[in-house]
Amino acid sequence: MEAHANPGTPAYQRIAATYRTGITSGELSPGDQLPTEHAIADRFGVARQTVRTGLSLLVAEGLIVARRPHGYFVRRREHMIYRPQEKSRPRPVTPEMVDRFSQQIADEGRVPSQRIEVTLVQAGPDLAERLRVEPGVPIVARRRVRFINGEPTNINDSHFPLELVKDSEIMSPAYIPRGTDQVLADLGHRQDRAIDEILVRMPTPDEIHRLGLGPGTPVAVHYDTGYTTDGRPVRCTVNVLPGDRHKIVFERSWL
Known part of the structure; x- marks a missing residue:
């Protein structure tokens, strides 16, 4: 060599x-x-x-x-297969309902876990634009770090206009078996479409800290914004995917 x-x-x-x-x-x-x-x-x-x-x-x-x-x-590289299109597929309703991430990782024989916290944050320009709120207004951030075999794998932070969810279980850091989209639907804000945006950049200091990133590791950032039938944005989820831990796969079919 x-x-x-x-x-x-x-x-x-x-x-x-x-x-x-x-x-x-x-x-x-x-x-x-x-x-x-x-x-x-x-x-x-x-x-x-x-x-x-x-x-x-x-x-x-x-x-x-x-x-x-x-x-x-x-370095050992155990990539997670990340499929943005899975978000729009129906979730089976079962007593043992788990989120797609946990099910996928468990099916691969690895151990999934997550850490959830809920906080109010000021809407920065990116979220303000997508949620159509004024920059700086308080919005709800449901912040989640996902782990595989105890190692941080990605960030999955969902953001909501405060007035829509302030009295709902979205405000609790507990896991919500039926999912936040169903909570929104139960509150009268069912989503019927979403816009996906993916960009690649270097991580912020907060992302480096939350994911334990090494020097020089780029991230893919997936913005997933959900809209109601009347076109109102009610949720913006920001997924931060370290480049050394993920493979992004899109599946398409011709009918």
Whole structure:
């Protein structure tokens, strides 16, 4: 495993290229431990600080993780398949009703969990535009972080105009088996269409904290805004999907 580089390439870049090639070629597998900093320094004839600089590039790229004091390991990638179209499909009503995320992850043999909190936030420009409210007015945020096998996987934050849900169970952080869309319908605000918007950007500090993101990890942001028959937006859900943990899949059919 040796990457070819120009003679003038800095040593730290040669180190990064060598182990990057080993990972992308499959020579190094997820979970494999890299040689120690001392061993790499001896191999390339450089100082350990140069080794750290080279390996930090791979950490930033999401290829390896540092586990002090044990060393560096090839990152395991267990992607979640994210299907935006699933939102509009009917949910079966059963006594054991669980949300789609939990059912999907459990079916894959992994352990789902989530943390929910409800708070009032001031509508920023993005949410104000989508919910058609004045910027800065209080709206209800039902904030949720989803976990797979105890690791944070994505953010699923739903936002509602305060006057629509202030006296409903949406204001409680407890899990709602029938779902918030059905709560809205029971309140007289049934949705009959939604607009999906997906953009890719770098995460905010809050998103980095909530998801435990490493340096250089981009996120896909899925805005899902639901409308009633008369065209009123009553919900805007913001899904934040780390790029190293998700595969976005759209399914289409021709009838």
